[in-house]
Amino acid sequence: MPSQEWESLGGVITTNISSVSWSANRIDSFARGTDNALYHRWWDGQNWGGWESLGGIITSDPTAVSWGPNRIDVFARGTDNAMYHRWWDGNHWGGWESLGGIITSTVSAVCWGPNRIDCFARGTDNAMYHRWWDGHNWGGWENLGGIITSNPTAVSWGANRIDVFARGTDNAMYHRWWDGHNWGGWESLGGIITSNIAAACWGPNRIDCFARGTDNAMYHRWWDGAHWGGWESLGGIITTEPTVVSWGPSRLDVFARGTDNACYHRWWDGAHWGGWEGLGGIITSNTSATAWAGNRLDLFVRGTNNAMFHKWWDGHQWGPVAGIAVNLHIKILTSPTRFTIADMVAAMRQVYATAGISVNLASTQVLNPADPALAALNDVDTGSCTMGAVSAEQTALSNFRAGAGALDVVVYFCRSVSYASGGLNGCASFPANRPMAVVASYCSRYTLGHEVGHVLGLFHVSDNNRLMTGLGTDNITNPPPDLVQSEVNTMIASPFTN
Numbered sequence: 001m002p003s004q005e006w007e008s009l010g011g012v013i014t015t016n017i018s019s020v021s022w023s024a025n026r027i028d029s030f031a032r033g034t035d036n037a038l039y040h041r042w043w044d045g046q047n048w049g050g051w052e053s054l055g056g057i058i059t060s061d062p063t064a065v066s067w068g069p070n071r072i073d074v075f076a077r078g079t080d081n082a083m084y085h086r087w088w089d090g091n092h093w094g095g096w097e098s099l100g101g102i103i104t105s106t107v108s109a110v111c112w113g114p115n116r117i118d119c120f121a122r123g124t125d126n127a128m129y130h131r132w133w134d135g136h137n138w139g140g141w142e143n144l145g146g147i148i149t150s151n152p153t154a155v156s157w158g159a160n161r162i163d164v165f166a167r168g169t170d171n172a173m174y175h176r177w178w179d180g181h182n183w184g185g186w187e188s189l190g191g192i193i194t195s196n197i198a199a200a201c202w203g204p205n206r207i208d209c210f211a212r213g214t215d216n217a218m219y220h221r222w223w224d225g226a227h228w229g230g231w232e233s234l235g236g237i238i239t240t241e242p243t244v245v246s247w248g249p250s251r252l253d254v255f256a257r258g259t260d261n262a263c264y265h266r267w268w269d270g271a272h273w274g275g276w277e278g279l280g281g282i283i284t285s286n287t288s289a290t291a292w293a294g295n296r297l298d299l300f301v302r303g304t305n306n307a308m309f310h311k312w313w314d315g316h317q318w319g320p321v322a323g324i325a326v327n328l329h330i331k332i333l334t335s336p337t338r339f340t341i342a343d344m345v346a347a348m349r350q351v352y353a354t355a356g357i358s359v360n361l362a363s364t365q366v367l368n369p370a371d372p373a374l375a376a377l378n379d380v381d382t383g384s385c386t387m388g389a390v391s392a393e394q395t396a397l398s399n400f401r402a403g404a405g406a407l408d409v410v411v412y413f414c415r416s417v418s419y420a421s422g423g424l425n426g427c428a429s430f431p432a433n434r435p436m437a438v439v440a441s442y443c444s445r446y447t448l449g450h451e452v453g454h455v456l457g458l459f460h461v462s463d464n465n466r467l468m469t470g471l472g473t474d475n476i477t478n479p480p481p482d483l484v485q486s487e488v489n490t491m492i493a494s495p496f497t498n
Contacts, residue, residue: 005279005280005281005311005318005320006280006301006303006309006310006311006320007309007310007311007319007320007360008303008307008308008309008310008327008360008361008362009029009041009048009300009307009308009309009310009361010051010307010308010361010363010364010403011031011033011039011041011051011306011307011308011363012033012034012305012306012307012403013031013032013033013039013302013306013307013308014031014032014033014306015031015060015061015062015285016031016061016285016286016288016302017029017030017031017285017286017288017300017301017308018030018031018061018062018063018064018074018288019064019288019290019298019300020064020065020066020072020290021066021290021291021292021298022066022068022069022070022071022072023069023070023292024292024293025043025045025292026042026044026045026292027042027043027290027292027298028041028042028043028064028072028088029041029042029288029300029308030054030062030064030074031062031302031308032058032061032062033051033053035053036056036057036058036059037053037054037055037056037057037058038053038054038056038058038062038074038076038086039051039052039054040052040053040054041308043298046346047342047345047346048342048361049342050341050342050364054074054086054093055096056076056078056084057079058076058077058078058084059076059077059078059079059081060076060077060105060106060107061076062074062075062076063075063107063108063109065109065110065111065117066111067111067113067114067115067116067117068114068115069090070089070090071087071088071089071090072087072088073085073086073087073088073109073117074086074087075099075107075109076107077106077107077121078098080098080102081101081102081103081104082099082100082101082102082103083098083099083100083101083103083107083119083121083131084097084098084099085097085098085099099119099131099138100141101123101129101131101141102123102124103121103122103123103129104121104122104123104124104126105121105122105150105151105152106121106151107119107120107121108120108121108151108152108154108164109154110154110155110156110162111156112156112158112159112160112161112162113159113160114135115133115135116132116133116134116135117132117133118130118131118132118133118156118162118178119131119132120144120152120154120164121152122148122151122152122166123143126146126147126148126149127143127144127145127146127147127148128143128144128145128146128148128152128164128166128176129141129142129143129144130142130144144164144176144183145186146166146168146174146176146186147168147169148166148167148168148174149166149167149168149169149171150166150167150195150196150197151166151196152165152166153165153166153196153197153199154199155199155200155201155207157201157203157204157205157206157207158204158205160178160180161177161178161179161180162177162178163175163176163177163178163199163207163223164176164177165189165197165199165209166197167193167196167197168188171191171192171193171194172188172189172190172191172192172193173188173189173190173191173193173197173209173221174186174187174189175187175188175189189209189221189228190231191211191213191219191221191231192213192214193211193212193213193219194211194212194213194214194216195211195212195240195241195242196211196241197209197210197211197241198210198211198242198243198244198254199244200244200245200246200252201246202246202248202249202250202251202252203249203250204225205223205225206222206223206224206225207222207223208220208221208222208223208246208252208268209221209222210234210242210244210254211241211242212238212241212242212256213233216236216237216238216239217234217237217238218233218234218235218236218238218242218254218256218266219231219232219233220232220233220234234254234266234273235276236256236258236264236266236276237258237259238256238257238258238264239256239257239258239259239261240256240257240285240287241256242254242255242256243255243256243286243287243288243289244289245289245290245291245297246291247291247293247294247295247296247297248294248295249270250268250269250270251267251268251269251270252267252268253265253267253268253289253291253297254266254267255279255287255289255299256287257283257286257287258278261281261282261283261284262278262280262281262282262283263278263279263280263283263287263299263301263311264276264278264279265277265278265279279299279311279318281301281303281309281311282303283301283302283303283309284301284302284303284304284306285301286301287299287300287301288300288301295313295315296312296313296314296315297312297313298310298311298312298313299311299312305403307362307363307403320360323356323357323358324355324356324357324358324492324497325358325359325360325497325498326352326357326358326359326360326409326452326456326496326497327360327362327404327405327407327408327409327498328345328359328361328362328408328409328410328411328452329362329363329364329365329401329403329408329409329410329411330361330363330364330365330410330411330413331365331367331400331412331413332364332365332366332367332412332413333367333369333374333377333378333412333413333414333415334369334378334413334414334415334441335441336413336439336441336442336443337441337442338442338443338444338445339443339445341364341448343445344443344445344446344447344448344449345359345361347445347446347448347449347479347480348446348448348449348452350480351446351449351480351481352483352491354482354483354488355483355487355488355491356488356492357491357492357497362404362408363403363404365402369415373396374400376393377393377396377397377412377414378415378416379414379415379416379418380394380397380412380414380416380417380418380427380438381393381418381419382394382417382418382419382424382427382429382438383419383420383429384419384420385419385424385429386429387428387429387454388429389429390429390430390431394427394429394430394431394436394438397412397414397436398410398430398431398434398436400412401434401436406433407435407495407496408435408496409435409437409452409455409496410434410436410437411436411438411439411448411451412436412437412438412439413439413440413441414438414439414440414441415440415441416440416441416442417438417439417440423440424440425439425440425442425444425447425450425472425473425474426438426439426440426443426447426448426450426451427451428451428452428453428454428455430455435455435496436455437451437452437454437455438451439451444472444473444474444476445473445479446467446473446476446479446481447473450467450468450469450473453467453468453487453491454468455494455496456490456491456494456496456497457490457491457493457494458490458491464476464477465477465478465481465482466481466482466484467481467482467483467487468483468487469481
């Protein structure tokens with residue numbers, strides 16, 4: 001999986017990722033799951049929402065676009081090879097809608113104005129086809145001809161303008177355009193390319209195209225408003241199609257996978273190309289890149305464990321910054337009733353950040369409490385709840401560690417937690433080599449961070465200003481609670497932070 005310089009967003013995904021931003025500090029990412037349904041995770045400016053199944057049975061990468069605030073449209077191919085569509089209207093997801101056709105490629109979609117979408121795909125005759133939403137109705141499939149051997153790629157640099165690119169049978173790049181009134185004919189832009197094309201527009205009447213060449217280097221061709229520049233080699237040895245994004249005028253950021261399976265980056269700053277920069281990771285997909293503001297980039301890839309990973313540029317450095325982290329996996333038998341898991345993870349991150357420790361929520365899994373092997377564990381008895389003394393029920397629960405590494409901490413949310421003297425909010429005693437904690441559904445906002453603190457070697461204190469108060473985390477008097485330096489030292493020295 002990617003190195004510690006990538007953030008795991010969990011999931012088990014089987015396609016490339018499509019990400020879109022509809023406003024500042026908002027990102028929505030989509031991928032197919034192991035059941036071939038479409039899945040969705042989102043960043044709301046403060047927290048990541050959990051993986052959401054949007055159903056369907058899709059047979060291609062998804063494609064997501066946004067034509068306005070709080071609006072998303074997602075397209076994919078179905079099992080009948082028709083194009084299917086789901087949309088978010090700001091309040092609800094619309095159901096899957098078949099838009100017909102028989103398509104043999106991933107869909108490319110572009111929005112050139114509010115309530116306007118244009119979709120492109122290859123047909124069974126290898127011609128390019130077009131369907132569009134005009135704000136009221138879907139137009140029928142339009143044959144744009146050609147014989148294309150790649151996915152089409154569509155971009156727009158202004159209102160009522162579309163430029164579409166694809167590879168032809170001679171492996172050259174071809175171009176058609178809509179000028180607001182008519183489609184221009186297919187234009188060969190030459191080259192010998194071995195990948196799908198990435199294209200971006202950083203201003204009116206400007207287009208930059210990227211593709212892999214026969215030497216596996218990345219190549220670039222651009223339209224400056226009057227002429228096409230010649231093919232330019234940007235070097236490198238890339239093993240995926242490139243991805244390009246622009247966060248402002250005369251700025252381009254391009255990404256691809258290298259021969260070591262790491263993510264690599266080159267950028268145009270308006271005057272020069274920066275050299276190839278390795279961003280680490282071991283990735284098994286194309287890179288999805290989005291920019292929600294000037295000098296901000298968010299990247300998404302699939303790792304070797306098929307989870308989704310995230311890396312970001314904040315204008316000064318790439319995050320997450322390499323450092324100390326605890327990898328956390330959440331397993332849910334009963335959902336918490338007083339605070340959401342997102343709230344508890346956010347509270348934990350806030351406290352742990354004061355120790356220089358990041359909290360990586362690597363996965364969230366809902367377990368089936370009706371499973372005979374789990375039914376009795378939903379009300380878990382922890383015995384004495386002391387380190388080194390683990391109950392049979394805790395041991396049985398610790399067998400459900402799917403997706404967790406040997407040094408990752410697994411937290412099980414159960415209906416109730418008890419010990420010899422009564423009920424508990426949580427307990428962090430665990431079997432050897434299976435770091436874990438159990439947390440009750442009625443727990444407090446800070447129980448999660450408190451119990452993981454125990455896993456990392458911390459003990460109770462008699463101080464309600466501190467996270468490790470033994471007087472009940474509901475009684476914390478100065479949220480967020482404190483960690484003292486000796487506790488920080490213990491946490492950093494734990495084998496479960498790395």
